[in-house]
Amino acid sequence: MTTPLTLITDCDLPGDAAEGTLRAAGLRAVRAPETSADTLATLGADAEALIVQWHRIDGALMDRLPRLRIISRLGIGYDMIDVAAATERGIAVANTPEYCIEEVAAHTVAMIMAQGRGLAAYDRAVREGVWRAVDARPFAVRPSRTTVSVLGFGRIGSLVARGLRGLGFRVVVADPYAPEQAVRDAGCEPASIDDAIAVADLLTLHVPLTEETRHLIGASALGRMKPGAVIVNTCRGPLVDEGALAEALIDGRIGAAALDVFEVEPLPADSPLRAAPNVLMSPHAAWYSPQALEDLPVHAAGNVIRFLAGDEVPAIVNRAYAIR
Incomplete structure (x- = not known):
């Protein structure tokens, strides 16, 4: 044989x-x-x-x-x-x-907290000689007054959701395949995808890339989000329409983004995201340890x-x- x-x-x-x-x-x-x-x-x-x-x-x-x-x-x-x-x-x-469940969940929470507490802007300000706590950009959140919407409640999304609940955030979960009781047992609120997008102060993506989810976060979804909301993607780059996101960031309709994954990798030199404000990026590294x-x-x-x-x-x- x-x-x-x-x-x-x-x-x-x-x-x-x-x-x-x-x-x-x-x-x-x-x-x-x-x-x-x-x-x-x-x-x-x-x-x-x-x-x-x-x-x-x-x-x-x-x-x-x-x-x-x-x-x-x-x-x-x-x-x-x-x-x-x-x-x-x-x-x-x-x-x-x-x-890499723990690694991606930790990277996601780190990105949420970095943008939710203005860490990158604070760091730049201190290096430039500016010492002002009230200049956090895009904002400095109080977790109990902040809604994080988690799209996808699988291995990684559920760990992110539980971690954020532990920090005091209100967590809304959208996942048509997750039992509502499992979401509630984690201390989170089940919602439809459209409702989760609309109420999010911070939105984090944990869904598979399919033809149905490609550009899930495009111009239409971005237009329904709260002014100044933050988008975090450690999942799959094409879930987000990067051109529409860059435009929304430049216009100030979206407050910030934190991205570990991109539509084309490595990120092209002419990507509009490079010129957009308040974007925290890592090189598809969330999985790594x-x-x-x-x-x-x-x-x-x-x-x-x-x-x-x-x-x-x-x-x-x-x-x-x-x-x-």
Whole structure:
């Protein structure tokens, strides 16, 4: 019997922990030197598994990998994989939802507090010789008088919501898939997406990127927000229409933004966000800690190992693949 092969299409993480984990389990592994369709089809001619980080995996590529049975994502989001096409072909798709929950939640709360307490503006002022506590920009909030709307109550969104409640914020949650009682048990208030957007002093996004959620925060949503509200996105860049957000920031209709993710990454030099006021940015780093970096490739490889062994893989996102 031929030892199953896993093709790693792309990975910008240091080291070779994914390959090492697979080989320690008795599997073969190869990493593609580049991601042209011909290269991937040649290297993956007998691959039963793919591990992918950023490369687009569509039905056309799947059709060139006749033995493919599972695609495992190096990360939580899986919008670069055509899940419907995989399901149609009986291919499982799994992500790695557990590896950086604490890190992303902490980064989100840090961004909320930095913008909600004017820390960046204070820092610049002190360095410039200005010593005025009342010059916080865009504002300095009292948590008990401030509403944070959390869109999405999954692993990360629920942790953010609970953390903010612990700090005294009023927290409104919009998630059509979350039981209302679970939201209330966390001390939060359930609401519709439209209502959550409208009441937010600070809005934080924790929903998957789909065709339905792309540009969820666009000109229309921005127009319905409170004047001076703050937007935080540590989830997926295309959830926000960056052009509309930059315009709203420049006009002063939106008070500030804190962004870890962008529509195009790295952020282009001509992005209008670079010239917009009161924008705090980080380089898609919310996931990072040394521990998360160690866990991510091991978790992605673990999905493959368990699946090929016939074991349960809780991280599979398309259970219907098995009943195509």
